[in-house]
Amino acid sequence: MRSDGTRIKEIPAFDKLIPYIMNRRYDATNFTRITLDITHLRGFLDKLREMGHKVGIMDSVICALTMVMESTPEINRFVANKKLYQRNHRCVSFAVIKRVDERIAETAVKVYAEDGDDLIRLSEKIRALIKENKVPTNKSKMDRFVDGIMNIPMLPSVSIRMIKLLDRFGLLPKSIIALSPFHTSMFISNLASIKMDYLYHHLYDFGTTSFFVTLGKPEKHDHEDGYNKLTLGISIDDRVCFGALWAKAMLEFQQLIENPERMVFSNTSSPNAPLPNTDNHQDASRL
Numbered sequence: 137m138r139s140d141g142t143r144i145k146e147i148p149a150f151d152k153l154i155p156y157i158m159n160r161r162y163d164a165t166n167f168t169r170i171t172l173d174i175t176h177l178r179g180f181l182d183k184l185r186e187m188g189h190k191v192g193i194m195d196s197v198i199c200a201l202t203m204v205m206e207s208t209p210e211i212n213r214f215v216a217n218k219k220l221y222q223r224n225h226r227c228v229s230f231a232v233i234k235r236v237d238e239r240i241a242e243t244a245v246k247v248y249a250e251d252g253d254d255l256i257r258l259s260e261k262i263r264a265l266i267k268e269n270k271v272p273t274n275k276s277k278m279d280r281f282v283d284g285i286m287n288i289p290m291l292p293s294v295s296i297r298m299i300k301l302l303d304r305f306g307l308l309p310k311s312i313i314a315l316s317p318f319h320t321s322m323f324i325s326n327l328a329s330i331k332m333d334y335l336y337h338h339l340y341d342f343g344t345t346s347f348f349v350t351l352g353k354p355e356k357h358d359h360e361d362g363y364n365k366l367t368l369g370i371s372i373d374d375r376v377c378f379g380a381l382w383a384k385a386m387l388e389f390q391q392l393i394e395n396p397e398r399m400v401f402s403n404t405s406s407p408n409a410p411l412p413n414t415d416n417h418q419d420a421s422r423l
Contacts, residue, residue, distance in 0.1 A: 138306035140313050140344065141214060141221030154375050155218040160341055164215075164374045167336040170386060172393050174354060175364040180396045184256070193366065194230075194326045194351060195259040199399050200392035201349070202226045202249035202258070205321060208385040210377035212321050214344035217304045220376065223344070229317035230262075230324045232269040243269055243276050244317035255399040278315045300342060318343025328353045334369035346373035 158164035177196060184191050205212040205226045212223045226249040231242050245265045249258055269276055275283070285295045302308040303319075313319045318340050327334060327350050334352030339345060348371040354363035372382060392398055 138216065138221060139308075139310040140225070140319060141216075141223045144213070144220045144222055147220060151220070151375075155215050155220070158375060159218060161215070161339045161346070161373055162341055165339050166372050166374045168370050168372070168386075169334065169336075169367055170370065170390065171365055171367045172390060173364060174366045174393065177393055177396050178364070184400075189256050189259065190263060191255060191259040193328075193354075194324065195262050196255060196393060196396060196399065197349070197351060197368070198228050198230075198247070198262065198324060199249075199253075199255045199258045200389050201322060201324075201347075202228065202253075203392060203399065204385045204389045205249075207388060208381060210381045211347065211372075211385045213376040214346045215373065215375050216306065216344060221344075223321055225321075227320050228322045228324055229320040229345070230326070232266055233329070234270045234272055237272075241272075243279055245269055245276060245278075246317055246320055252401075254401040255396065278317065281312075281315055303343070316343055318345055320345050322347040322349060324348075325350045327351060334367050336369045337371055339371050339373060346376045347371070 154164075174193065177193065181191050181193070181196070209222060212226060214221055214223060227246050228249070229244055229246045231244050233240060233242050235241070247258070247261050247265055253261075268274060285292050299308065299312065317323070320343070323337075323340075323345050325337060325348075331353065334350045337348045337350055339348055350369040352367045352369070355365045355367070356363055370386075
Protein backbone atom coordinates (compact mmCIF):
# COMPACT_ATOMS: atom_id res chain seq x y z
CA MET A 137 0.00 0.00 0.00
CA ARG A 138 1.43 3.37 -1.04
CA SER A 139 0.76 6.32 1.24
CA ASP A 140 0.26 8.69 -1.70
CA GLY A 141 -2.04 6.69 -3.97
CA THR A 142 -4.44 3.81 -4.47
CA ARG A 143 -3.77 1.03 -6.97
CA ILE A 144 -6.15 0.95 -9.94
CA LYS A 145 -6.78 -2.65 -10.89
CA GLU A 146 -9.87 -2.49 -13.10
CA ILE A 147 -8.31 -1.29 -16.35
CA PRO A 148 -8.20 -2.86 -19.83
CA ALA A 149 -5.51 -5.50 -20.38
CA PHE A 150 -3.77 -3.41 -23.04
CA ASP A 151 -3.47 -0.46 -20.63
CA LYS A 152 -1.89 -2.80 -18.09
CA LEU A 153 0.64 -3.83 -20.73
CA ILE A 154 1.73 -0.31 -21.72
CA PRO A 155 3.92 0.36 -18.62
CA TYR A 156 5.87 -2.80 -19.42
CA ILE A 157 6.52 -1.54 -22.94
CA MET A 158 7.29 2.04 -21.84
CA ASN A 159 8.77 1.44 -18.43
CA ARG A 160 10.40 4.87 -18.08
CA ARG A 161 8.48 8.10 -17.63
CA TYR A 162 10.60 9.95 -20.18
CA ASP A 163 9.91 7.12 -22.64
CA ALA A 164 6.17 7.72 -22.31
CA THR A 165 6.15 11.53 -22.43
CA ASN A 166 3.95 13.42 -24.86
CA PHE A 167 4.45 17.14 -25.47
CA THR A 168 1.92 19.79 -26.38
CA ARG A 169 1.37 23.51 -26.04
CA ILE A 170 -1.67 25.62 -25.29
CA THR A 171 -2.05 29.31 -26.11
CA LEU A 172 -4.50 31.08 -23.82
CA ASP A 173 -6.33 34.37 -24.23
CA ILE A 174 -5.62 36.14 -20.92
CA THR A 175 -7.26 39.47 -21.77
CA HIS A 176 -10.17 38.92 -19.40
CA LEU A 177 -8.00 37.18 -16.78
CA ARG A 178 -5.65 40.18 -16.48
CA GLY A 179 -8.58 42.56 -15.98
CA PHE A 180 -10.16 40.20 -13.45
CA LEU A 181 -6.89 39.92 -11.46
CA ASP A 182 -6.54 43.74 -11.45
CA LYS A 183 -9.99 43.99 -9.86
CA LEU A 184 -9.14 41.33 -7.30
CA ARG A 185 -6.01 43.29 -6.35
CA GLU A 186 -8.14 46.41 -5.89
CA MET A 187 -10.17 44.34 -3.43
CA GLY A 188 -6.98 43.45 -1.53
CA HIS A 189 -6.31 40.01 -3.03
CA LYS A 190 -2.83 39.69 -4.53
CA VAL A 191 -3.31 37.02 -7.18
CA GLY A 192 -1.01 36.32 -10.13
CA ILE A 193 -1.27 34.55 -13.45
CA MET A 194 0.71 31.55 -12.20
CA ASP A 195 -1.68 31.26 -9.24
CA SER A 196 -4.57 31.21 -11.71
CA VAL A 197 -2.97 28.45 -13.79
CA ILE A 198 -2.30 26.35 -10.67
CA CYS A 199 -5.84 26.86 -9.39
CA ALA A 200 -7.45 26.01 -12.74
CA LEU A 201 -5.40 22.83 -13.13
CA THR A 202 -6.10 21.61 -9.59
CA MET A 203 -9.82 22.20 -10.19
CA VAL A 204 -9.58 20.16 -13.38
CA MET A 205 -7.85 17.39 -11.41
CA GLU A 206 -10.92 17.25 -9.19
CA SER A 207 -13.36 16.97 -12.10
CA THR A 208 -11.10 14.71 -14.21
CA PRO A 209 -9.12 12.72 -11.60
CA GLU A 210 -7.56 10.51 -14.29
CA ILE A 211 -4.95 13.21 -15.00
CA ASN A 212 -3.92 12.99 -11.33
CA ARG A 213 -2.65 9.42 -11.66
CA PHE A 214 0.87 8.06 -11.76
CA VAL A 215 2.74 4.89 -12.67
CA ALA A 216 5.02 3.21 -10.12
CA ASN A 217 6.67 -0.18 -10.56
CA LYS A 218 4.64 -0.61 -13.79
CA LYS A 219 1.37 -0.24 -11.87
CA LEU A 220 -1.20 2.55 -12.18
CA TYR A 221 -2.24 4.55 -9.10
CA GLN A 222 -4.79 7.24 -8.35
CA ARG A 223 -3.16 9.96 -6.26
CA ASN A 224 -5.03 10.64 -3.03
CA HIS A 225 -4.35 14.38 -2.94
CA ARG A 226 -3.89 17.33 -5.30
CA CYS A 227 -0.62 19.20 -5.02
CA VAL A 228 1.66 21.30 -7.21
CA SER A 229 5.43 21.76 -6.94
CA PHE A 230 7.14 24.92 -8.11
CA ALA A 231 10.51 26.61 -7.77
CA VAL A 232 11.24 29.67 -5.62
CA ILE A 233 14.24 31.82 -6.54
CA LYS A 234 16.12 33.80 -3.88
CA ARG A 235 19.46 35.53 -3.38
CA VAL A 236 21.99 33.97 -1.01
CA ASP A 237 25.35 35.75 -0.52
CA GLU A 238 24.94 37.67 -3.80
CA ARG A 239 24.21 34.41 -5.61
CA ILE A 240 20.93 33.28 -7.08
CA ALA A 241 19.67 30.13 -5.39
CA GLU A 242 16.61 28.01 -6.02
CA THR A 243 14.48 25.73 -3.93
CA ALA A 244 11.34 23.73 -4.71
CA VAL A 245 8.17 23.85 -2.63
CA LYS A 246 4.80 22.14 -2.80
CA VAL A 247 1.31 23.59 -2.33
CA TYR A 248 -1.72 21.40 -1.57
CA ALA A 249 -5.19 22.12 -2.92
CA GLU A 250 -7.90 21.09 -0.49
CA ASP A 251 -11.66 20.87 -0.78
CA GLY A 252 -13.10 24.38 -0.62
CA ASP A 253 -9.94 26.08 -1.92
CA ASP A 254 -10.60 28.60 -4.64
CA LEU A 255 -8.32 31.03 -6.47
CA ILE A 256 -8.05 33.42 -3.53
CA ARG A 257 -7.38 30.78 -0.88
CA LEU A 258 -4.89 28.88 -3.01
CA SER A 259 -3.11 32.11 -3.91
CA GLU A 260 -2.75 32.93 -0.21
CA LYS A 261 -1.07 29.55 0.34
CA ILE A 262 1.26 30.16 -2.62
CA ARG A 263 2.17 33.69 -1.41
CA ALA A 264 2.95 32.32 2.08
CA LEU A 265 5.24 29.62 0.68
CA ILE A 266 7.06 32.09 -1.57
CA LYS A 267 7.48 34.61 1.25
CA GLU A 268 8.85 32.00 3.64
CA ASN A 269 11.28 30.48 1.14
CA LYS A 270 12.56 33.76 -0.34
CA VAL A 271 14.28 34.62 2.95
CA PRO A 272 18.00 33.92 2.31
CA THR A 273 18.55 32.35 5.73
CA ASN A 274 15.52 30.08 5.52
CA LYS A 275 15.91 26.54 4.25
CA SER A 276 12.98 24.34 3.38
CA LYS A 277 12.64 20.95 5.06
CA MET A 278 13.58 19.36 1.74
CA ASP A 279 16.77 21.44 1.51
CA ARG A 280 17.77 20.47 5.06
CA PHE A 281 17.09 16.82 4.29
CA VAL A 282 19.19 16.95 1.11
CA ASP A 283 22.00 18.78 2.92
CA GLY A 284 22.07 15.98 5.49
CA ILE A 285 22.46 13.37 2.77
CA MET A 286 25.01 15.27 0.69
CA ASN A 287 27.32 16.19 3.58
CA ILE A 288 28.15 12.60 4.48
CA PRO A 289 30.82 10.99 2.24
CA MET A 290 29.59 8.02 0.17
CA LEU A 291 26.07 8.43 1.53
CA PRO A 292 24.38 10.22 -1.41
CA SER A 293 24.68 7.33 -3.89
CA VAL A 294 23.60 4.73 -1.34
CA SER A 295 20.74 6.87 -0.02
CA ILE A 296 19.32 7.72 -3.45
CA ARG A 297 19.44 4.09 -4.54
CA MET A 298 17.64 3.07 -1.35
CA ILE A 299 15.01 5.83 -1.73
CA LYS A 300 14.37 4.79 -5.34
CA LEU A 301 14.05 1.14 -4.34
CA LEU A 302 11.63 1.90 -1.50
CA ASP A 303 9.61 4.17 -3.79
CA ARG A 304 9.44 1.52 -6.49
CA PHE A 305 7.79 -0.93 -4.10
CA GLY A 306 5.60 1.64 -2.37
CA LEU A 307 7.55 1.55 0.88
CA LEU A 308 8.90 5.10 0.92
CA PRO A 309 7.92 6.76 4.23
CA LYS A 310 5.13 9.29 4.05
CA SER A 311 7.42 11.89 5.64
CA ILE A 312 9.86 11.72 2.71
CA ILE A 313 7.05 11.84 0.14
CA ALA A 314 5.74 14.98 1.88
CA LEU A 315 9.19 16.59 1.53
CA SER A 316 9.83 15.56 -2.05
CA PRO A 317 8.83 18.00 -4.83
CA PHE A 318 9.09 15.06 -7.25
CA HIS A 319 6.14 13.29 -5.63
CA THR A 320 3.45 15.65 -6.83
CA SER A 321 0.43 15.93 -9.09
CA MET A 322 2.14 18.53 -11.24
CA PHE A 323 5.38 20.50 -11.46
CA ILE A 324 5.07 24.05 -12.80
CA SER A 325 7.76 26.51 -13.82
CA ASN A 326 7.02 30.18 -14.41
CA LEU A 327 9.71 30.97 -16.99
CA ALA A 328 8.21 34.42 -17.56
CA SER A 329 9.63 35.39 -14.16
CA ILE A 330 13.14 35.03 -15.62
CA LYS A 331 12.10 36.55 -18.96
CA MET A 332 12.15 33.24 -20.85
CA ASP A 333 9.67 31.71 -23.24
CA TYR A 334 7.92 28.40 -22.56
CA LEU A 335 9.70 25.11 -23.19
CA TYR A 336 8.90 21.41 -23.05
CA HIS A 337 10.35 20.20 -19.78
CA HIS A 338 11.35 16.59 -19.22
CA LEU A 339 9.42 14.43 -16.77
CA TYR A 340 11.51 13.14 -13.88
CA ASP A 341 11.89 9.39 -13.75
CA PHE A 342 12.26 9.73 -9.98
CA GLY A 343 9.09 10.31 -8.00
CA THR A 344 5.55 10.31 -9.35
CA THR A 345 5.15 13.50 -11.40
CA SER A 346 3.08 12.77 -14.52
CA PHE A 347 2.49 16.37 -15.54
CA PHE A 348 4.92 19.28 -16.11
CA VAL A 349 3.81 22.77 -17.18
CA THR A 350 5.94 25.79 -18.10
CA LEU A 351 4.64 29.34 -18.53
CA GLY A 352 6.25 31.55 -21.16
CA LYS A 353 6.29 35.32 -21.46
CA PRO A 354 2.87 36.81 -22.23
CA GLU A 355 2.69 38.18 -25.79
CA LYS A 356 0.73 40.73 -27.77
CA HIS A 357 -1.47 39.34 -30.53
CA ASP A 358 -3.20 40.99 -33.48
CA HIS A 359 -1.83 44.42 -32.50
CA GLU A 360 -4.17 44.64 -29.52
CA ASP A 361 -3.30 46.70 -26.47
CA GLY A 362 -1.51 44.84 -23.69
CA TYR A 363 -0.10 41.35 -23.45
CA ASN A 364 -3.10 39.15 -24.08
CA LYS A 365 -1.69 35.74 -25.07
CA LEU A 366 0.04 33.20 -22.84
CA THR A 367 1.56 29.98 -24.17
CA LEU A 368 2.18 26.96 -21.96
CA GLY A 369 4.50 24.07 -22.72
CA ILE A 370 3.04 20.84 -21.34
CA SER A 371 4.67 17.43 -20.84
CA ILE A 372 2.43 14.52 -19.85
CA ASP A 373 2.88 10.84 -19.09
CA ASP A 374 0.89 9.08 -21.80
CA ARG A 375 0.35 6.01 -19.60
CA VAL A 376 -1.91 7.60 -16.99
CA CYS A 377 -5.02 8.03 -19.17
CA PHE A 378 -6.10 8.05 -22.79
CA GLY A 379 -5.93 11.09 -25.06
CA ALA A 380 -9.63 11.99 -25.06
CA LEU A 381 -9.51 12.59 -21.29
CA TRP A 382 -6.45 14.82 -21.62
CA ALA A 383 -8.27 16.77 -24.34
CA LYS A 384 -11.35 17.15 -22.11
CA ALA A 385 -9.21 18.29 -19.18
CA MET A 386 -7.26 20.84 -21.23
CA LEU A 387 -10.47 22.31 -22.70
CA GLU A 388 -11.92 22.69 -19.21
CA PHE A 389 -8.67 24.29 -18.06
CA GLN A 390 -8.80 26.78 -20.94
CA GLN A 391 -12.41 27.65 -20.13
CA LEU A 392 -11.53 28.32 -16.48
CA ILE A 393 -8.65 30.63 -17.42
CA GLU A 394 -10.83 32.55 -19.84
CA ASN A 395 -13.73 32.66 -17.32
CA PRO A 396 -11.76 33.19 -14.06
CA GLU A 397 -14.82 34.23 -12.04
CA ARG A 398 -15.64 30.50 -11.95
CA MET A 399 -12.53 30.00 -9.81
CA VAL A 400 -13.65 32.36 -7.04
CA PHE A 401 -16.27 31.33 -4.49
CA SER A 402 -18.22 34.25 -3.03
CA ASN A 403 -17.57 33.22 0.59
CA THR A 404 -13.81 33.85 0.21
CA SER A 405 -14.07 37.51 -0.81
CA SER A 406 -14.23 40.38 1.64
CA PRO A 407 -17.71 40.58 3.23
CA ASN A 408 -18.09 44.18 2.06
CA ALA A 409 -16.56 43.75 -1.39
CA PRO A 410 -18.61 42.21 -4.22
CA LEU A 411 -16.87 40.07 -6.79
CA PRO A 412 -15.70 41.85 -9.96
CA ASN A 413 -18.48 42.52 -12.45
CA THR A 414 -18.13 40.17 -15.41
CA ASP A 415 -21.53 40.65 -17.05
CA ASN A 416 -20.05 41.76 -20.36
CA HIS A 417 -17.67 38.82 -20.72
CA GLN A 418 -18.39 36.33 -23.47
CA ASP A 419 -18.61 32.71 -22.32
CA ALA A 420 -15.58 30.68 -23.43
CA SER A 421 -17.80 27.63 -23.99
CA ARG A 422 -17.72 28.76 -27.63
CA LEU A 423 -14.33 27.04 -27.79
